[in-house]
Amino acid sequence: MATKKYYCKWQGCRALLDNAGYCIKHKELAEQRQRLRQQQRDDAFKNAQRTNAAYYRTKEWQVLRLKKLNECPLCCVCGSKEHLHIDHIKAPRGDKTLFFNENNLQVLCAACHRLKTANEIANRQDDSKIRRFIHSYAVGKTDD
Numbered sequence: 001m002a003t004k005k006y007y008c009k010w011q012g013c014r015a016l017l018d019n020a021g022y023c024i025k026h027k028e029l030a031e032q033r034q035r036l037r038q039q040q041r042d043d044a045f046k047n048a049q050r051t052n053a054a055y056y057r058t059k060e061w062q063v064l065r066l067k068k069l070n071e072c073p074l075c076c077v078c079g080s081k082e083h084l085h086i087d088h089i090k091a092p093r094g095d096k097t098l099f100f101n102e103n104n105l106q107v108l109c110a111a112c113h114r115l116k117t118a119n120e121i122a123n124r125q126d127d128s129k130i131r132r133f134i135h136s137y138a139v140g141k142t143d144d
Helices: 024-046 059-071 110-123 127-139
Strands: 084-088 105-109
Touching (some): 059 084, 059 105
């Protein structure tokens, strides 16, 4: 009985393998590419501008944050009760009015918040696309 063969996953490579993945020639290149992409994602997050840092230390923010958590004690994407964050739907970028606007706040768990932030930084997409991306990742389906 013949065993199933797989092509190398490297684009254009026609090497046949016993297991799915990369051939010897492309395995290290694929790992290097993956490390580089991860480093770029990490750098983008580390270098993000934090223009609202002073607002987070105000009494007004602490009260607003607790109010929002009491109104909605679950992640609005996946429904988790663990490690909840208050997220700005539209980034205020130093705009105090937008920062303290209750309609611009949502509750997200740490995992969904991390995904949303990373996606915002990487793609600078509009809010509806980010919400659909997080929802599809967390729930495993799309709204389309």
